[in-house]
Amino acid sequence: MMRAMLRHPLQFMADHRFTLAHASEFLDGDLDAPQQSRVERHAHLCPKCAELLASLRGTVTALAGLRQARSRPDTDDVAGGVIARLRADDIDDDAPP
Amino acid sequence: MSEDPAPAPHDAALVARAQSGDRAAFEELVRLHADRLHAVVLRLVDDPHEAEEATQEAFLRAWRSIGRFKGDSQFFTWLYRIGVNEAHRLTSRRTRGGRTVALDEQTVQPADPRPGPAARVQQGDLRTALENAIRALDHDYRAPLVLRDIEGLSTAEAARAMGLGEAAFKSRLHRARLAVREAVRDHLPEGPDE
Numbered sequence: 001m002m003r004a005m006l007r008h009p010l011q012f013m014a015d016h017r018f019t020l021a022h023a024s025e026f027l028d029g030d031l032d033a034p035q036q037s038r039v040e041r042h043a044h045l046c047p048k049c050a051e052l053l054a055s056l057r058g059t060v061t062a063l064a065g066l067r068q069a070r071s072r073p074d075t076d077d078v079a080g081g082v083i084a085r086l087r088a089d090d091i092d093d094d095a096p097p
Numbered sequence: 098m099s100e101d102p103a104p105a106p107h108d109a110a111l112v113a114r115a116q117s118g119d120r121a122a123f124e125e126l127v128r129l130h131a132d133r134l135h136a137v138v139l140r141l142v143d144d145p146h147e148a149e150e151a152t153q154e155a156f157l158r159a160w161r162s163i164g165r166f167k168g169d170s171q172f173f174t175w176l177y178r179i180g181v182n183e184a185h186r187l188t189s190r191r192t193r194g195g196r197t198v199a200l201d202e203q204t205v206q207p208a209d210p211r212p213g214p215a216a217r218v219q220q221g222d223l224r225t226a227l228e229n230a231i232r233a234l235d236h237d238y239r240a241p242l243v244l245r246d247i248e249g250l251s252t253a254e255a256a257r258a259m260g261l262g263e264a265a266f267k268s269r270l271h272r273a274r275l276a277v278r279e280a281v282r283d284h285l286p287e288g289p290d291e
Contacts, residue, residue: 024271030252058285059278062227063246078152079131083124085153086160090120 005045015042019049023056108172115163123160130173131156133248134180140243141184143232151187155180170257177244177258185236223284230280238273245270 005012019039025031026039043050108129114122134155139148158179159166166175231239244255256266 021271024274025267028252030267055278055282055285056274059274059281060246062223062281062285063242063277064249066224066227066247067249078135078149079128081149082127082131082153082156085157086120086124086127089157089160 012042012045015039016046016049019043019046020052023049023052026053027057027060109168112163112166112168112172115160116166120160123163126172127156130176133173134176137177137243137248138180138184140231140247141181141236141240142187147187148184151180151183155183158183171254174250174254174258177250178260181240181244181258185240188236223281226281226284227277230277233280234273234276238269238276241266241270242273242277246274 015038018035019026019042022031022035022039026036029036031039039049039053043053108126111122111126111129115126131152135148135152138151138155139145142148142151155176159176166172231242234242240259241255244250244258245252248255250258252263252266252270255270256263259266261269
C-alpha cells in the first residue's frame with residue numbers, strides 16, 4: 001500500500017475516494033467495466049478498501065438472509081383483512097348520506 | 098434510468114380487469130401481493146398493527162386509483178410506492194426521540210453495542226444486530242435498504258417504488274449499507290480478503 005501511495009500519491013487518493021463512494025455500486029455490478037477495474041485494482045493495493053468491500057459484501061449477504069427468515073404476519077391472513085376492508089369501503093360508498 | 102421489466106402477464110390481465118371495475122380481479126391482486134407488501138411495510142414501521150393498517154390503506158388507495166396506473170412499471174412496484182408512502186406517513190406521525198441515525202451529518206452512531214469475545218458471536222447475534230441497525234435508520238435510508246437488499250428488488254424497481262432517480266437512490270442505499278455495516282461488522286463471519 002505504502003509503495004503504491006508513494007509512487008502515485010494523487011492517483012492513489014483519487015482511487016481511494018472513488019472506491020469509498022462507489023463501493024455499493026461495485027458490489028451490485030452497476031459500474032462500467034473501466035470503473036469496476038479501477039476499484040478492483042485499488043482494493044488490491046489498499047487493505048482499508050479491501051476490508052470495506054469484504055465487510056460490505058458480508059453485510060449485503062446477511063441482509064438478503066433476512067428475506068428467508070421473514071416472520072409470518074400476526075394475522076396469518078393479511079389478504080383476508082384487506083379484502084374485508086375493501087368490501088366494507090364499498091358498502092360505505094353505497095350508503096345513503 | 099434502466100427500465101423495469103415488462104409487467105407480469107398474470108398481473109397485467111388482472112389489472113386490466115380491475116381497471117374496468119372488476120373488484121374480484123383486484124381481490125386476486127390482493128391475494129397475490131398482500132403478504133409481500135405487508136412484510137415490506139412491517140420492516141418500515143416496526144409495529145404489526147400499524148403494518149396491517151398501512152397495508153390495508155395502501156390497497157384501498159390502489160383500488161381507488163387503479164385507473165391511473167399506466168402499466169409502464171410492474172404492478173407491485175406501483176403498489177410498493179403507495180405502501181412505502183403510507184408507511185412513511187404513519188412513521189412521520191410518531192415522535193421518534195432520537196432513535197434514528199443521522200446519516201446526513203456523516204456521524205453514524207450504531208445503535209447496537211459491540212459484542213464480547215469473537216468466539217461467542219453466533220448467527221443469532223448477527224441477525225439481532227442487523228435488525229437493530231435497520232431499526233435505527235431513518236425512513237429515507239431504511240426504505241432503500243429494505244426494498245433493494247431484503248426484498249431483492251432491482252435498483253430500477255426500488256428507485257421507482259421510492260419515487261427517486263437512480264443516482265439519488267444509490268446514494269441513499271450506499272449510506273444505509275455503510276451505517277448497517279458499521280453496526281454489524283464485528284458479527285460478520287470472517288471472509289477472504291479482497
